[in-house]
Amino acid sequence: MRPLEGIRVLEMGQLIAGPFCGQLLADFGAEVVKIEPPRGGDSMRQWGRTDAEGNPLWWPVIARNKKSLTLDLRKPTAQAIVRELVAGTDIIVENFRVGRMEEWGLGYEDLRAINPRLIMVRVTGFGQTGPYAERAGFAAVCEAMGGLRYLGGYPDRPPVRVGLSIGDTLAGQSGFQGALLALQHRHSTGEGQMVDASIYEAVLSVMESVVTEYDRGGHVRERSGSFLPGIAPSNAYPTADGDMIIIGANQDSLFRRLAALMEQPELADDERFANHRARGRNQAEIDRIVGEWTATRTAAWLVEALAAAGVPAGLTYRARDMLNDPHFEARESIVRVDDARLGPTAMQNVFPRLSASPGEVRHTGPLLGEHTDAVLREWLDYDDDRIARLRHDGII
DSSP states (O other), X not given: OOTTTTOEEEEEOOSSHHHHHHHHHHHTTOEEEEEEOTTTOOGGGTOSOBOTTOOBSSHHHHTTTEEEEEOOTTSHHHHHHHHHHHTTOSEEEEOOOTTHHHHTTOSHXXXXXXXXXXXXXXXXXXXXXXXXXXXXXXXXXXXXXXXXXXXXXXXXXXXXXXXSOHHHHHHHHHHHHHHHHHHHHHHHHSOOOEEEEEHHHHHXXXXXXXXXXXXXXXXXXXXXXXXXXXOOSEEEEEOTTSOXXXXXXXXXXXXXXXXXXXXXXXXXXXXXXXXXXXXXXXXXXXXXXXXXXXXXXXXXXXXXXXXXXXXXXXXXXXXXXXXXXXXXXXXXXXXXXXXXXXXXXXXXXXSSOOSSSOOOOOOOOOOTXXXXXXXXXXXXXXXXXXXXXXXXXXXX
């Protein structure tokens, strides 16, 4: 039994932040019904790269384990259907702009009146309250305002972004966490609640001590490229065969092991490098010494030798490296799932791993409206004639 088996979820919204929250809920067993516009569906069906036949390659991942129900939420009849569905729903996930659900008569207070046990996860750029609440909040903007963008890149160049919508996925994880906490609260009290997950605060939550460093010490953390200031040696170093290896040997005991492997054990007792703070002050010098050594060895030799010495190290993997790595294979970190259009398709597995009730990728993203009839029959007991009328009227 999966941990969220028996939990019913309505996912309303599109793109990444809300749907990623829905993906996590579905991965761990919740029945997630994704509501999409009848014409076109979620924009994620068109986003990202495609295969040679033009089939999207992101949709099978972010919509995996979900069911697709089409409803034109702009129409009162569709809104009434949502209210019917809510009576038997545990969690709603939505990431529309603030106020949109209220315009449709589907705000939290409206729906709680139907189902007091309902948990509503609302994912937006800036949250449900405050002067910025109604602003459009894409991940790029919220990553910047949450402090992440300023730290990305090198000090002599403008800030850069990581090649992922990390703000959206952090917000989706925040919404997922809030849903689980709200379920536990409901287990104790019988009451549902609203979860207010914003992208900028999800980013802010992982900013370590950046705010406190400034508030109490006047320190402004700056861009530093491939290393963290004062943490050494911990960087990307060149190899003899043109790869880059990441080595993290900034603890005293680890540095002593690295120095011994380098056949320069005296470095561990050199006053410039003998402890954490000393190495931080002489970061450029120790990085130069380590880099000169790694440049004389192949990547494969370095990985094996450093692992044997107990020094954390690894290569900078791309997708093909992950697919060919024996550790990834042994743990099934990547699984292949049959897709109606793509065939067997590789994607990341479900994490974290639970020993007694693990999650599972049961199927890839559904076809648009694939489960409309089944959901209306099973959840609301609609008959064929009623479903046919809804389809004729453009409601589904």
